[in-house]
Amino acid sequence: MKSNAPTLMVQGCTSDSGKTTLVAALCRILHRRGVRVAPFKPQNMALNSAVTVDGGEIGRAQALQALAAGLEAHIDFNPVLLKPATDKRAQVIIHGKALTDLDARDYHEYKPLAMKAVLESYGRLCAQYECVLVEGAGSPAEINLRERDIANMGFAEAVDCPVILIADIDRGGVFAHLVGTLDLLSASEQARVKGFVINRFRGDISLLESGLRWLEERTGKPVLGVLPFLHGLYLDAEDALPRGVEDKDERAAKLRVTVPAYPRISNHNDLDPLRFHPEVDFRFIGPNDRPPPCDLIVLPGSKAVQADLAWLRAQGWEEAISRHLRYGGKVIGICGGLQMLGQSLHDPLGLEGKPCSVSGLGWLDYETTLAAEKTLENVSGILTLSGTASIAGYKIHMGVTQGAALANPAAQLNGKPDGALSDDGQILATYCHGLFDVPEALSALLNWAGYQPTFAFDPQQRREKDIDRLADAVEENMDLSLLSEFSSHPCPSEVGSADASALPVR
Numbered sequence: 001m002k003s004n005a006p007t008l009m010v011q012g013c014t015s016d017s018g019k020t021t022l023v024a025a026l027c028r029i030l031h032r033r034g035v036r037v038a039p040f041k042p043q044n045m046a047l048n049s050a051v052t053v054d055g056g057e058i059g060r061a062q063a064l065q066a067l068a069a070g071l072e073a074h075i076d077f078n079p080v081l082l083k084p085a086t087d088k089r090a091q092v093i094i095h096g097k098a099l100t101d102l103d104a105r106d107y108h109e110y111k112p113l114a115m116k117a118v119l120e121s122y123g124r125l126c127a128q129y130e131c132v133l134v135e136g137a138g139s140p141a142e143i144n145l146r147e148r149d150i151a152n153m154g155f156a157e158a159v160d161c162p163v164i165l166i167a168d169i170d171r172g173g174v175f176a177h178l179v180g181t182l183d184l185l186s187a188s189e190q191a192r193v194k195g196f197v198i199n200r201f202r203g204d205i206s207l208l209e210s211g212l213r214w215l216e217e218r219t220g221k222p223v224l225g226v227l228p229f230l231h232g233l234y235l236d237a238e239d240a241l242p243r244g245v246e247d248k249d250e251r252a253a254k255l256r257v258t259v260p261a262y263p264r265i266s267n268h269n270d271l272d273p274l275r276f277h278p279e280v281d282f283r284f285i286g287p288n289d290r291p292p293p294c295d296l297i298v299l300p301g302s303k304a305v306q307a308d309l310a311w312l313r314a315q316g317w318e319e320a321i322s323r324h325l326r327y328g329g330k331v332i333g334i335c336g337g338l339q340m341l342g343q344s345l346h347d348p349l350g351l352e353g354k355p356c357s358v359s360g361l362g363w364l365d366y367e368t369t370l371a372a373e374k375t376l377e378n379v380s381g382i383l384t385l386s387g388t389a390s391i392a393g394y395k396i397h398m399g400v401t402q403g404a405a406l407a408n409p410a411a412q413l414n415g416k417p418d419g420a421l422s423d424d425g426q427i428l429a430t431y432c433h434g435l436f437d438v439p440e441a442l443s444a445l446l447n448w449a450g451y452q453p454t455f456a457f458d459p460q461q462r463r464e465k466d467i468d469r470l471a472d473a474v475e476e477n478m479d480l481s482l483l484s485e486f487s488s489h490p491c492p493s494e495v496g497s498a499d500a501s502a503l504p505v506r
Contacts, residue, residue: 005125005126005127005129005130005131005132006130006131006132007126007131007132007133007134007159007161007162008026008131008132008133008134008161008162008163008164009133009134009135009136009155009156009161009162009163009164010022010023010026010133010134010135010136010163010164010166010197011136011139011140011152011153011156011163011164011165011166012136012138012139012165012166012167012168013139013141013165013166013167013168013177013178013180013181014138014139014167014168014171014177015138015139015240016168016238016240017166017167017168017171017199018166018168018197018199018200018227019135019136019166020061020064020065020135020235020238021199021233021235021470022164022166022197022199022227022474023039023065023133023134023135024039024061024064024065024068024235024467024470025068025467025470025471025473025474026133026471026474027039027065027066027068027069027133028068028069028467028468028470028471029471029474029475029480030069030131030133031068031069031070032471035130035131036128036129036130036131037069037129037130037131037132037133038069038071038076038077038125038128038129038131038132038133039062039065039066039068039069039077039132039133039134039135040062040076040077040078040121040122040125040132040133040134040135041059041061041062041077041078041134041135041136041137042079042080042118042122042134042137042150042151042155043079043080043081043082043114043118043137043150043151044058044059044061044062044078044080044081044082044137044238045081045082045083045084045090045137045138046059046060046061046081046082046083046238047083047084047264047265047266047267047301047303048060048061048236048237048238048266048267048268048269049081049083049266049267049396050062050063050073050394051073051376051377051378051394051395051396052072052073052074052075052077052096053072053073053074053378054074054075054096055096055376055377056074056075056093056095056096056097056376057075057081057093057096057097057098057374057376057396058073058074058075058077058078058081058096059078059081059238060236060237060238060267060269061135061236061237061238062077062078062135063077063236064235064236064463064467065077065133065135067463067464067467068467068471075095075096075121076095076121076122076124076125077121077125079094079095079117079118079120079121079122080092080093080094080114080117080118080150081093082107083266083303084264084303085101085264085303085304085352086304086307088103088104089101089102089103089104090102090104090107091303092107092110092114094114094117095117095120095121096376097374098374101351108147108148111148111149111150112148114150115148115150115154115155115158118150118155119158119159122159134155134156134161136151136152136155136163137151137152138151138152139152139181140152140153140163140181140185140189141180141181141184141185143184153185153186153189153192156189156192157188157189157192161192162192162193162194163189163192163193163194164193164194164195164196164197164224165178165181165182165193165195165196165197166196166197166198166199167181167196167197167198167199168199168200169198169199169200169201170199170200170201170202170229174198175211175214175215178196178198178215178219179215179218179219182219182221193221194221194222194224195221195222195223195224195479196215196219196221196222196223196224197223197224197225197226197227197478198212198223198225198226198227199227200227200228200229201226201227201228201229202228202229205226208226212226222479224478224479225474225477225478225479226477227473227474227477227478228473228477230469230470230473232276232466233466233469233470234272234276234459234462234463234465234466235463235466235467235470236269236272236463237268237269241261241265241268241284242275242284253278253279253280253281254279254280254451255279255280255281255295255296255446255449255450255451256280256281256283256292256293256294256295256296257274257280257281257282257283257294257295257296257297257298257449258282258283258284258285258291258292258294258296258297258298259271259282259283259284259285259297259298259299259300260284260285260291260297260299260312260315260317261284261285261286261287262302262308262311262312263304263307263308263311264302264303264304264307264308265300265301265302265308266300266301266302266303266335266336267300267301267334267335267396267433268284268300268301270300270301270334270433270434270435270436271298271300271436272436272459273436273437273442273457273459274298274436276457276459276462277442277446277453277457278457279446279451279453279454279457280446287311287315288315290316291316291317291320291324293324294324294329295329295330295449295450295451296329296330296331296332296449296450297320297321297324297329297330297331297332298331298332298333298334298337299312299331299332299333299334299336299337299338299340299341300334300335300336300337301334301335301336301337301396301433302335302336302337302340303336304352304353305336305339305340305345305352305368305370305399306345306347306352306353306356306358307352307353308336308340309340309345309358309360309361310358312340318361321361321363325363325426325427328426329426330426330427330428330448330449330450331363331426331427331428332427332428332429332430332435332445333427333428333429333430334429334430334431334432334433334435335395335396335397335430335431335433336397337429338368338401338419338420338429338430338431339360339368339397339399339401340360340361341360341361341363341364341427341429342360342361342362342364342365342366342367342368342401342403342405342429343359343360343362343364343365343366343367343403344357344358344359344360344367344368345357345358345359345360345367345368345370345399346367346368346369346370347369347370348369348370349370349371349372351370351372351398352370363422363427364403364405364420364422364427364429365403365404365405366401366402366403366404366405366406366420367401367402367403368399368400368401369399369400369402370398370399370400371398371399371400372398373398374396374397374398375395375396375397375398375431376394376395376396377394377395377414378393378394379392379393379394379395379413379414379418379432380392380393380413380414381411381412381413381414381415381418382411382412383410383411383441383444383445384408384409384410384411384412384421385410385421385425385428385444385445385448386440386444386447386448388440389438389440389441389443389444390438390440390441391411391413391432391434391435391438391440391441392434392437392438393432393433393434393435393437394432394433394434395413395431395432395433396433397431401431405420405422405429406419406420408420408421408422408423409421410428410429410430411430411432413432418430418431418432419431419432425448428445428448436459437459437460438460439456439457439458439459440456442457442459443456443457
């Protein structure tokens with residue numbers, strides 16, 4: 001299958017090497033030049049997802065890339081999404097809809113059908129857009145996954161597209177990553193790699209130049225760019241929790257927020273507005289870490305609610321939340337967190353394991369029963385605790401929740417009540433992902449939690465600003481000549497040319 005639209009694929013030496021951010025940056029660069037560009041990820045494995053304009057579900061990272069390209073999220077941007085429920089089993093989502101749960105071996109047999117869906121989506125994008133920017137998954141050099149590959153070189157070979165290979169120098173071993181990855185590819189795949197990008201560099205670039213020359217001589221491939229380490233980027237993570245703490249003045253933090261990082265945490269990007277708010281001291285609390293005193297505890301979404309609830313109890317969170325509430329603290333449960341806060345969780349179909357029922361934390365009077373049909377809906381409305389604060393987000397869940405507590409809803413979304421607010425006003429539960437994204441809702445929730453913000457922090461505005469900051473850094477530090485075929489707007493001459501010796505190293 002030969003593409004009828006210019007296509008470039010970004011593959012990485014490892015997970016979290018910078019594939020998502022580079023594709024997002026390139027989407028924004030081309031969008032700013034008036035090019036109709038579409039992001040594409042054939043297969044994604046992630047627990048952070050988004051609801052599309054056409055009512056499906058895709059990886060959150062592709063929704064971010066769509067935003068960078070000036071587009072609404074669409075199912076064709078990520079035709080295959082895998083959502084792990086255990087270390088060996090995942091929910092398989094094709095063209096936005098959950099079809100089945102498969103273990104790794106069964107999914108390997110299913111891949112030819114998944115590839116058909118991938119090529120269908122890719123064909124539609126080629127017909128609608130001037131170019132397509134593709135993100136790989138993990139590494140193309142995973143020997144055990146090369147057969148029937150649809151995520152990396154298997155796709156690139158099928159559509160005959162060029163590839164850029166990116167590696168993260170901040171991890172260490174960047175030259176070994178790049179050379180080793182290239183050496184493990186077949187001859188045709190090696191020829192497909194047009195150059196390297198080194199990501200997250202900090203320090204004196206002159207100390208790296210000898211290594212760059214060696215890499216080019218060793219491989220015969222140009223180094224297309226050395227991208228700087230950009231601190232504090234407000235970008236939706238594909239899946240992994242943030243590596244470090246946000247750079248902020250701790251003296252300015254007025255509200256303490258903690259979040260348990262349970263094993264199957266999902267859509268933790270819901271919490272980014274709190275993580276980046278300059279007046280919030282935000283912390284993920286991992287396994288075996290004692291929950292510290294705080295003002296607000298947030299129980300986020302989960303792909304395996306019963307298992308993560310058991311983890312909470314084993315980690316001492318049930319007692320910690322009870323103590324937190326006794327001292328007047330506030331608690332928010334989002335999606336899976338909402339379900340944990342009720343009286344019981346029922347799984348009669350065995351969607352999360354063996355059919356069973358377990359007791360919830362019991363602080364709100366309702367029960368949740370898991371059902372086979374998933375709710376996927378973009379929503380908007382108001383928070384009932386303020387009566388006027390606007391809220392907008394999306395719902396992704398498989399549970400049906402019923403009970404007396406729902407008579408006092410946390411929000412009105414699309415004209416319907418959602419979630420619950422406890423009688424004492426200390427606990428708020430909602431199915432709305434994106435709860436904190438709208439400035440009005442964020443301010444109202446911080447005020448409810450015990451702190452009146454001194455200014456309106458706009459998460460969406462911050463995200464747009466950081467996408468532009470990322471795009472600016474890529475334009476300044478990467479040879480964009482490979483993109484010239486995508487656009488009638490030529491790259492600025494100062495960016496460089498196809499000659500690797502002209503590569504700007506700043």
